[in-house]
Amino acid sequence: MRTKSYGLAFTCILATTVILLIFNDRRSNFHNLFTRQLKDNIQNIKDKFEGITNEKQLENDEKYLSLLGFGENARLYPDDVWHNSSLPVVVSYVKEGDTEQGVGLARNIGHFLPNHTLLIYNVGLAKSDVQALLTHCNSSRCILVDYDLSVFPSHVYDSKLHAFRPLVIQDALSRAGAVLYLDNRERLRTSRIGPLVNRSATTSVLTWRTHQRPVTTLTHPHMFLYFKASSDNFIFVPMVGLARLLVFNTDSVHANVMLPWVQCALTQDCIIPVGAQSGGCRFDKKPFYRYSGCHSYDVSALNIVLGLHFKFESELYALKDHPGQYFRRVGSHDTALELAALQENTTADGLPTPS
DSSP states (O other): OOOHHHHHHHHHHHHHHHHHHHHOSSSGGHHHHHHHHHHHHHHHHHHHHHHOOOOOOOOOOHHHHHHTOOOTTTTOTTTTTTSSSSEEEEEEOOOTTTTHHHHHHHHHHHHTTTTTEEEEEEEEEEHHHHHHHTTTTTTTTTTEEEOOOGGGGGGOTTTTTTTHHHHHHHHHHHHHEEEEOOTTEEESOOOOOHHHHHHTTTTTTEEEEEEEGGGGGGGGGGHHHHHHGGGGGGGTTTEOOOOOEEEEHHHHHHHHIIIIHHHHOHHHHHHHHHTTTSSOOOOOOSTTSSOSSOOHHHHHHHHHHHHHHHTTTTTGTOOOOOOGGEEOOOOOOHHHHHHHHTTTTSSSSSSSOOO
């Protein structure tokens, strides 16, 4: 009934617009004015329909959330954590084609952080690749976790969206209590990560800025609606990346950061709003905070929840310093060469000297 009412209203508005324009003396501007007025009316009707039929709601299915450690018996830092490993545990994932990177990361962490546990989540390796990785990650300090994504909504498995990353991080947090997440291309340069842990002691979250662009340039406008947030509040909040993330599962972070982040990842229209894409960025648009046409999926969602939780004060959770003091990134070519050398037993004992 309400749909019919809005349809009738649209017809009346359209008819009124045409009548008014017919009697307009400025006939030379007739076409432009008509087009502009018609577009405005159509958008108004569209917005009303969306307000009725598309109220944005995050996934709240208990069967998913309980699997990820949410609920009354959540394990929180510092009371319920691993005691058989130094914290934070290091966490990453591997999918098809990531075998070499997984091997390189396992050797790197074993060298620099021998008392910390490395959890590598398998989200798509072939059996032969699993065996190759287990050769270098099969101990109490390096664990390959077979993570079944099929129990979650189907979009979670899409590697382009990275919707599984928040789930992997949350699963590790619920196990250990504190996590240093690294993309499998990241490598440590040093064993001295104490300053990073100390830096995150107050807020329990530590990230790095990727560039000076604000969150609004790389986040589809419709994603903000799921968090009941206004994009205007983010036009001066700098974007942070997800190649590295240090997080402690405190009660506040658990409820206000991890829960909404995971819920968005589980909600297809939140993590990938209609029309969102990762390519074709246009940073020449004015003003500088305007949406570039590029959406960052799980990274965008993380930026929104962090901005909301810390009341848009990015200095509380985002480092401006270049991460090169602690980390380096390794390309696939170098890791392939390293693995080939290992398989041929031509490398020296221990980890090759990090560059």
